[in-house]
Amino acid sequence: MSKRSGVMGAAIVLIAVVLGSVSVVWGQDGGTLRVWTKFNADNPQVTSDRWLVQTIEDYRAATGITVENTYVVYNEINTRLNVAVQSGGDIPDVSYVDSQNIGFYYNQGTLTDLTEFVTSASWYDDLDPAALQACTAPSGEILCVPTTTTNFFTYYWADVYPNGYPATTDEFLALAPEIRAAGHYPITFKGAEGSSVERFYYPLLASYGAEVVGENGEATWANPESVAALEFVRALYTNDFAPQVTLAPGFDFEEPFKQGEAGAFVAGTFSYVYLTPLVAPSGERFEEAPPAEGFDANAIAVGDAFDAGELQFAPPLSAPGGQPRSMVLATAWAVPYGSENVDGALQFIDFQMSTQANIDFAVAYGALPTLRSAAADPLFTSAYWQAVAEYQASSGIPAPAWTNYDEALRLLSTAIVNIITDPNADIMAQLQAAQDEYNLGIE
Amino acid sequence: MATAAGTSSISNTLTQSQYVPPSYRRSALIPLAFLLPTILVLLVMQVYPAVYAIFISTTRLRRGVAEPIGFANYERLFQTPSFLDGLKNTAIYGGTLIVLTVILGMFLALLLNRRIKFTGSYLVLLFIPWVLSDVVAGTMWRWLFQPNYGILQDWLTATFPYLQNPLFTDPTGSMAIVILASVWQALAYTTILSLGALQTVPHEVLESASLDGANRFQRFFRIILPIIRPTLLIMILLVSIRAINSVGLIYSTTGGGPGRATQTASIYLLITGWRQGEFGLGAAVSVVLLGVNLVLTFFYISLVGRKREAA
CATH class of the missing domain: 3.40.190.10 (Periplasmic binding protein-like II)
Structure with missing residues (x-):
């Protein structure tokens, strides 16, 4: 075999390997979902960060969709999401939000109305009505899906x-x-x-x-x-x-x-x-x-x-x-106005609202789950969580509806x-x- | 008629004397061609954003659509105590920073200009704070004065027991920390500039002044200072602009607190424009600050120009 044909052969093998790898990746790829959270999947420090890493893996295994998380610091995520929507900039497909900002979001028109999606979801009847109220705008539109409540x-x-x-x-x-x-x-x-x-x-x-x-x-x-x-x-x-x-x-x-x-x-x-x-x-x-x-x-x-x-x-x-x-504050998922992948966002939220997913997040975050089936789990019957639930029931008040x-x-x-x-x-x-x-x- | 004819003749003469051959005109355009990329970059990166900020300041953004609202953002701005306090804090912070950095920088430059041993090493040491990022420097100063475990705060508490509250949680004390951190960082800049200016002062002039009996202070105030005055004014201008626009160091040191004790106008801009998402109001703040910077620039440049004309 001449030197030239040897080089040609090696090049063909290399191209075949590259194309094969690409086709494997393509075969597995179900698309990408861009998510904003206040949890750091790239450098996990606490349990909620580690929960996100696991969730991203689980979601990819279940759907083939790759979740791209953007970590936004906890006390800026709501305003930065609003900034992204108002400026028409880099808008995520789905985002973590804090329910206490619902009046602000409503006033600014930042979030998509999820009323139809929520009321027709399989987990709707299992959802704590008080938590859902925290995600409801003064107009009655449901703007987010509550996952946990904290007090x-x-x-x-x-x-x-x-x-x-x-x-x-x-x-x-x-x-x-x-x-x-x-x-x-x-x-x-x-x-x-x-x-x-x-x-x-x-x-x-x-x-x-x-x-x-x-x-x-x-x-x-x-x-x-x-x-x-x-x-x-x-x-x-x-x-x-x-x-x-x-x-x-x-x-x-x-x-x-x-x-x-x-x-x-x-x-x-x-x-x-x-x-x-x-x-x-x-x-x-x-x-x-x-x-x-x-x-x-x-x-x-x-x-x-x-x-x-x-x-x-x-x-x-x-x-x-x-x-x-x-x-009482609720953590929640929402779909920002201008999201380029609303269907993907709703599918992701639906995935998060299974009983087990709700338990996993609540435990990792340190809050009560919003699905009643999740709240009934033995994990939440300990003295600590019983005390938390009791304080929430007896002393809980919603966030003030400042615009x-x-x-x-x-x-x-x-x-x-x-x-x-x-x-x-x-x-x-x-x-x-x-x-x-x-x-x-x-x- | 005779006058008119005479005028016409002079005019023709002038026109002839001002005649420039086409080849020369073409060559005169060459420098402009070289400048064009810079001008374009300036237009795109500086002028356009500034003009756009002025436009945004007269609007309210909703879902990416700018609704014109005239000067409502400016009206609101000048009724807002947070902004007015921010302007006051900027003046206190900026004024103190300028005085301290210029005086200390000049003092250090005079020492270094005496060609003492290890001048290069001192300059390197001095320059380290300048090249540190604002966030790193701010975090360091925050830790130094942290009420529980800050080394400097511990020393202050032990040395001055009558200081009841930690500096960090005291409005005046926190401003002092921010100024101290800023002086520490900017000192390298003013020292290097002052040293450069001092080295342009002709040695012979100073020697003849000494021979004429001028003492050290007379030499400094009568000879050195007038010679380096243009550099000094530019230095003051640049430190002023830096003080007005400073965000990173203040934000990472105190976050603008306690309360709004260290919240300068630029910090207010950050909070309003980016954290609250009120682009119009934030743009209005930036336009006001741009105006302040422009006024200062024209003022200092006119001072430099006046001195040159006098010379």
């Missing part, structure tokens, strides 16, 4: 509160000096940035009876009830009952509780995923223990501390004579931080200024 309550160290966690703000303030004198901060929570309103401030305002949203989605923050609630918040700082790190951006506010320096922590149903390792005030460290029942594999610290009797749960603080309040939800969170949290950092600032005046600024932007 906020209290984790506390039993050593710091041996007689249980106080129920009201008055009881708390009566007990706090003694705890502080013993060297512990009575409480830590997210005290700044938008999510502080969801986790702590808004439920507290609601417990004091404050109405924070008007009929047309406008802000109504400046009222005596809000002032009373924020006087309590200010007292937390002027008396050094809450660490200053609560006002720092990010998640540094968790550290005092994780180190056993703070007695209580305003937690979300999902907080157990992130609070690890834990050091109890007694000095006992919770880190390397088998997963506790009712928690996912990553939640060993909180679960173990709970099993050891060191960590306890309690409802949120309420106003004196009031009811404790906790904001520009994130802007409202930003302005209200900014006003509250001003009230905290300037002890002489007039609370009513600060709230009024923030309210006026917000209402200026309402069309």
